[in-house]
Amino acid sequence: MSExxxxxxxxxxxxxxxxxxxxxxxxxxxxxxxxxDAGGQVYRPPAFAAATGGPDAAAGAALRAxxxxxAVERAxxxxxxxxxxAAEAAGFELQAVGPEGNRRVTARALLAAAGTSERVFPCxxxxxxxxxxxxxxxxxLKSQKVLPGxxxxxxxxxPLLPLVAVGILELxxxxxxxxxxxxxxxxxxxxxxLAARPDLALRGLGWLARLxxxxxxxxxxxxxxxxxxxxxxxxxxxxxxxxxxxxxxxxPALRIEADALCLGHGLLPASELTRLLGAAHAYRPExxxxxxxxxxxxxxxxxxxxxxxxxxxxxxxxxxxLAGRLAALAAARDLGRLSEAAFAQRAAPLRRRLRRAARFxxxxxxxxxxxxxxxxxxxxxxxxxxxxxxxxxxLGAAIAAGAGSLAALKAATRCGMGPCGGRLCNATAxALLAAAGxxxxxxxxxxxxxxxxxxxxxxxxxxxxYADVPIRxxxxx
Numbered sequence: 172m173s174e175x176x177x178x179x180x181x182x183x184x185x186x187x188x189x190x191x192x193x194x195x196x197x198x199x200x201x202x203x204x205x206x207x208d209a210g211g212q213v214y215r216p217p218a219f220a221a222a223t224g225g226p227d228a229a230a231g232a233a234l235r236a237x238x239x240x241x242a243v244e245r246a247x248x249x250x251x252x253x254x255x256x257a258a259e260a261a262g263f264e265l266q267a268v269g270p271e272g273n274r275r276v277t278a279r280a281l282l283a284a285a286g287t288s289e290r291v292f293p294c295x296x297x298x299x300x301x302x303x304x305x306x307x308x309x310x311x312l313k314s315q316k317v318l319p320g321x322x323x324x325x326x327x328x329x330p331l332l333p334l335v336a337v338g339i340l341e342l343x344x345x346x347x348x349x350x351x352x353x354x355x356x357x358x359x360x361x362x363x364x365l366a367a368r369p370d371l372a373l374r375g376l377g378w379l380a381r382l383x384x385x386x387x388x389x390x391x392x393x394x395x396x397x398x399x400x401x402x403x404x405x406x407x408x409x410x411x412x413x414x415x416x417x418x419x420x421x422x423p424a425l426r427i428e429a430d431a432l433c434l435g436h437g438l439l440p441a442s443e444l445t446r447l448l449g450a451a452h453a454y455r456p457e458x459x460x461x462x463x464x465x466x467x468x469x470x471x472x473x474x475x476x477x478x479x480x481x482x483x484x485x486x487x488x489x490x491x492x493l494a495g496r497l498a499a500l501a502a503a504r505d506l507g508r509l510s511e512a513a514f515a516q517r518a519a520p521l522r523r524r525l526r527r528a529a530r531f532x533x534x535x536x537x538x539x540x541x542x543x544x545x546x547x548x549x550x551x552x553x554x555x556x557x558x559x560x561x562x563x564x565x566l567g568a569a570i571a572a573g574a575g576s577l578a579a580l581k582a583a584t585r586c587g588m589g590p591c592g593g594r595l596c597n598a599t600a601x602a603l604l605a606a607a608g609x610x611x612x613x614x615x616x617x618x619x620x621x622x623x624x625x626x627x628x629x630x631x632x633x634x635x636x637y638a639d640v641p642i643r644x645x646x647x648x
Contacts, residue, residue: 178278183211185480186284189495252622287438301404305435312338320431326350333378354392364534417544437539469498487532558589
């Protein structure tokens with residue numbers, strides 16, 4: 172079993188920058204990531220040479236070049252499924268499934284930088300083929316150069332809306348409508364934060380200008396009400412919403428013919444690792460939901476456990492590498508590789524840059540903060556938990572019968588017990604419980620237990636014959 176000073180889980184902007192910083196300070200560092208290379212979702216390497224990856228390609232290439240030139244040991248194609256206290260020494264034990272089977276390592280310190288998962292609130296018909304999450308659509312468009320459909324409705328909230336819509340146009344598809352839950356006043360309120368990254372703000376304005384030139388209909392303060400079709404998406408019904416995003420009846424709904432819908436409502440920090448290890452968490456809906464409680468350097472409530480990037484708080488790709496480097500400095504300081512004076516000198520400029528970069532990401536995250544009315548228009552027959560095929564009505568009945576927390580709702584209905592581990596339905600379940608009057612403290616954070624991610628059983632057991640299984644002899648009566 173290999174031993175390291177620092178293990179980093181996640182090779183996105185935060186994790187990769189942290190690993191490079193740590194190795195530069197003399198720490199023996201191991202970086203785990205499920206992908207074939209570093210970059211995460213935002214800097215995902217192109218699947219083939221013709222797929223340039225869009226405007227973030229240069230930043231992703233620079234990140235991978237920096238990692239390749241460092242002393243970081245890289246374990247790509249590895250899915251971390253277990254983490255816990257090391258049994259034989261101080262620190263942490265991790266297990267990950269990779270190309271050569273299960274790998275077990277220990278590390279004195281651990282940094283969680285697992286990024287995010289996509290948040291999609293359901294609507295009637297959202298399980299039809301042709302419905303794709305906004306974040307998933309960016310992967311199709313940027314890395315694979317594949318259209319989600321030929322005539323697409325792009326809907327939800329946040330900065331991925333114009334990004335996906337423009338990506339569809341660039342590949343020759345048609346955008347039937349862009350449907351934004353936020354209104355002009357919401358975007359105006361975000362301007363102070365957007366001013367922190369004028370380059371990104373100008374890029375966004377350029378996207379909107381491109382959509383207007385293409386004649387794409389733009390519906391602000393509107394949302395998706397239903398998706399219809401026999402075997403796949405054939406039409407999308409949209410309608411106006413109130414300030415709290417509940418359906419408004421002041422104007423009639425519209426039916427738009429389309430063969431695909433890209434739908435998304437922001438991102439969720441992937442905090443399963445820190446929750447599994449028992450670090451303190453707090454509910455902050457404006458920053459993504461249940462987040463590890465951190466100090467300014469990314470330290471959690473547990474010694475030598477750190478978190479950085481969007482998996483710790485939704486701050487955006489610009490802030491993520493700064494947060495990762497700061498956490499690496501903290502780890503080096505706590506492991507005795509950096510003096511307090513040297514840590515303070517190195518950390519101060521990073522903190523200043525992080526505060527500035529975080530203003531933009533914070534403004535974007537607030538635009539995606541779910542509002543109370545989002546689930547109120549959901550019909551009783553709409554599927555709320557895809558893995559277990561549970562409807563909104565079934566979850567509502569369990570809540571009315573006394574299930575007042577995520578754990579109780581899971582026990583009563585199996586919501587969150589499918590292959591996704593609750594990643595697709597926990598946000599909806601939380602919203603339904605909140606609509607029933609439950610507080611965040613009563614609802615509780617989603618439980619985390621191994622395996623953190625689905626893994627093939629064969630990868631853990633290895634190959635064997637039935638005859639190799641030891642069978643104890645029966646005890647005499």
